[in-house]
């Protein structure tokens with residue numbers, strides 16, 4: 001793990017000595033060190049300081065680039081993969097994109113298993129990035145044919161191959177512990193009262209949250225934000241009750257039916273959780289575009305709603321940070337379509353003055 005600190009996410013590997021100025025060494029070293037954006041309008045409206053970490057600026061376009069670099073470098077350091085090997089993962093979204101980039105830049109083959117309910121756009125993008133994609137029947141995690149289990153079994157049969165296991169491989173959270181957390185601490189100069197974000201694998205919240213809590217001596221509160229259809233809000237607010245998963249959300253990449261190993265490293269140290277409705281998330285997606293000029297996906301919008309609510313709980317003048325996970329580009333055919341919004345019962349949740357942005361049929 002130590003060399004991750006030197007050459008991976010935490011400190012960019014500069015190649016200035018080779019006459020290339022302050023350039024960084026390849027894709028993996030270009031991940032991280034994203035700007036922290038002060039969200040002016042929301043801060044003024046609340047009398048607090050609300051910040052968003054611009055993870056959409058990572059070279060693969062999302063926060064999952066950090067996890068992708070983290071799990072691959074961890075496997076390299078443990079000798080679990082050698083040059084020319086194969087990286088296998090079960091993912092329907094940003095992790096696959098991050099891994100596909102990392103694999104091309106480090107000379108590995110990338111194989112992605114995903115439920116066959118996913119859009120052709122997603123499959124095509126992964127293939128364009130050089131990944132081999134296996135769409136498999138969409139069955140629950142408990143079923144052995146679930147895409148995650150198929151990915152694990154596929155890797156186990158190959159020589160020089162790893163299953164990166166993003167949900168339960170804590171190298172994911174560690175990547176955020178050594179990069180996202182310290183960056184936020186430095187960018188706020190330690191003046192941070194709250195950190196809140198939603199979770200998919202839980203890597204971001206566990207890694208960055210743990211770092212901020214430790215570094216502040218417990219002063220920074222760490223909260224989980226959850227969409228409808230996820231069990232974690234109830235789990236945290238009830239002190240550990242795991243309920244059946246019911247309901248759904250338009251957000252992608254977040255929400256869970258279980259406590260992953262990544263999340264387990266932090267869940268008992270959380271200060272609380274907030275449940276954010278899709279109505280609030282979609283309205284914020286448009287508000288961020290209109291007032292801050294930010295074109296973001298629904299998980300980022302949910303995170304910002306949660307940051308505003310946490311800041312209001314912590315009181316006037318409080319400083320709260322969240323993450324802006326990815327841009328709206330991967331979802332625009334839905335979230336900017338009137339028909340789609342109406343089909344989800346969300347068109348009326350968008351304030352009249354923002355409806356001009358709903359430009360697709």
Ligand SMILES: Cc1ncc(COP(=O)(O)O)c(C=O)c1O
Pocket residue numbers: 062063064093094095198199200201202203204205252253254297299300325326
């Ligand atoms: C768009 C988006 N937001 C948030 C997350 C959650 O991040 P994490 O897996 O670190 O909990 C993901 C994860 O895939 C994602 O794709």
